[in-house]
Amino acid sequence: MIQEKEHKGVVFSCEVFPPKRDDDIYQIYKTLDEIKTLKPDFISVTYGAGGSNSKKTATIAAYIQNICEVEALAHMTAVGMDEASLRALLFELKKKGVENILALRGDKPRTMSQEEFDQRYFKYATDLIPEIKKNGDFFIAGACYPEVHPESKNQEEDIQHLKQKVDLGLNCLITQMFFDNNAFYSFMDKLEKAGIDIPVHAGIMPVTAAKQLGTSVTLSGSSVPVEMSNMIAKYGENPEDMKKAGIEYAVNQILDLKKHGVAGVHIYSMNKADVTKQIYEASF
Numbered sequence: 001m002i003q004e005k006e007h008k009g010v011v012f013s014c015e016v017f018p019p020k021r022d023d024d025i026y027q028i029y030k031t032l033d034e035i036k037t038l039k040p041d042f043i044s045v046t047y048g049a050g051g052s053n054s055k056k057t058a059t060i061a062a063y064i065q066n067i068c069e070v071e072a073l074a075h076m077t078a079v080g081m082d083e084a085s086l087r088a089l090l091f092e093l094k095k096k097g098v099e100n101i102l103a104l105r106g107d108k109p110r111t112m113s114q115e116e117f118d119q120r121y122f123k124y125a126t127d128l129i130p131e132i133k134k135n136g137d138f139f140i141a142g143a144c145y146p147e148v149h150p151e152s153k154n155q156e157e158d159i160q161h162l163k164q165k166v167d168l169g170l171n172c173l174i175t176q177m178f179f180d181n182n183a184f185y186s187f188m189d190k191l192e193k194a195g196i197d198i199p200v201h202a203g204i205m206p207v208t209a210a211k212q213l214g215t216s217v218t219l220s221g222s223s224v225p226v227e228m229s230n231m232i233a234k235y236g237e238n239p240e241d242m243k244k245a246g247i248e249y250a251v252n253q254i255l256d257l258k259k260h261g262v263a264g265v266h267i268y269s270m271n272k273a274d275v276t277k278q279i280y281e282a283s284f
């Protein structure tokens with residue numbers, strides 16, 4: 001199980017996603033074999049929209065936990081689940097030796113109608129956490145939003161909901177990606193005022209290709225600082241230079257976060273072992 005308290009220094013973790021095609025599973029194992037040499041404190045695995053990938057998430061998490069011998073954090077999204085499917089998935093994870101879960105509400109899957117989404121069984125991550133606790137002794141992480149969740153009216157409301165989530169017994173938080181560290185620092189001040197004192201891991205997305213930014217911003221609503229748009233304007237057309245600049249941007253973010261006493265850094269690796277390795281080596 002992830003043991004935050006015993007950890008000395010800044011916790012380092014990263015994130016992979018299950019391949020879309022079943023026959024690409026060996027590629028992700030190869031990626032994980034490379035990432036594990038960095039000895040991350042944990043590696044998280046995303047969960048396919050609506051549960052289509054839940055088997056793959058559990059399989060990959062088991063590989064991380066049992067073959068790589070790195071703590072695996074399995075993402076779990078409530079949106080397509082009910083009590084029975086949740087229990088079955090928890091049973092499956094337990095059986096595979098996976099003890100850490102990122103409890104998420106989840107995005108609306110493309111294949112789900114708005115009506116189905118509105119009538120979902122678990123409304124929020126807050127509904128999912130007690131169900132997980134009922135079914136075993138898991139380490140539970142949650143998501144948080146330095147620049148406010150896109151569906152929230154304002155930051156006060158968003159932090160109130162976050163406080164409810166934390167009070168249900170979360171062990172740590174992982175932030176949505178952000179490109180402006182000041183957004184994170186001001187968020188952390190507000191969390192302290194709200195009495196939220198569990199470790200917060202800063203989510204860093206290396207933007208190593210210009211087209212990546214569009215998808216990321218659509219998902220997160222994160223603001224793009226002028227340094228980043230300048231970087232894309234300057235290097236966007238040249239893949240090699242863009243990759244270098246994107247890595248450098250992430251490294252600078254991390255070095256500054258460490259100076260400010262961040263508890264952990266979570267790299268949205270996007271299955272790119274070489275990018276993750278370069279960032280790790282330059283910043284840890």
Ligand SMILES: NC(=O)C1=CN([C@@H]2O[C@H](COP(=O)(O)OP(=O)(O)OC[C@H]3O[C@@H](n4cnc5c(N)ncnc54)[C@H](O)[C@@H]3O)[C@@H](O)[C@H]2O)C=CC1
Nearest residue numbers: 103104105106107124125126143149151152157158161176
């Ligand atoms: N896979 C990942 O690593 C990450 C995924 N996400 C995605 O972000 C989205 C949101 O997921 P979560 O943060 O888990 O959702 P959440 O359920 O904690 O919050 C979603 C929205 O509902 C509001 N809310 C929360 N609890 C509420 C309550 N009890 N009553 C009324 N409103 C409430 C929040 O303020 C927020 O606007 C999902 O689409 C998730 O998949 C976000 C960050 C990381």
Ligand SMILES: Nc1nc(=O)c2c([nH]1)NC[C@@H]1CN(c3ccc(C(=O)N[C@@H](CCC(=O)O)C(=O)O)cc3)CN21
Nearest residue numbers: 017046107175176177203212215216218219220268270
């Ligand atoms: N709203 C939201 N949903 C998520 O699933 C999510 C977040 N936010 N924020 C944190 C991480 C980041 N995640 C991401 C970020 C980017 C892509 C993305 O760019 N996907 C592309 C291509 C991926 C590739 O093959 O390189 C896609 O077309 O799916 C996917 C998941 C998953 N997580």
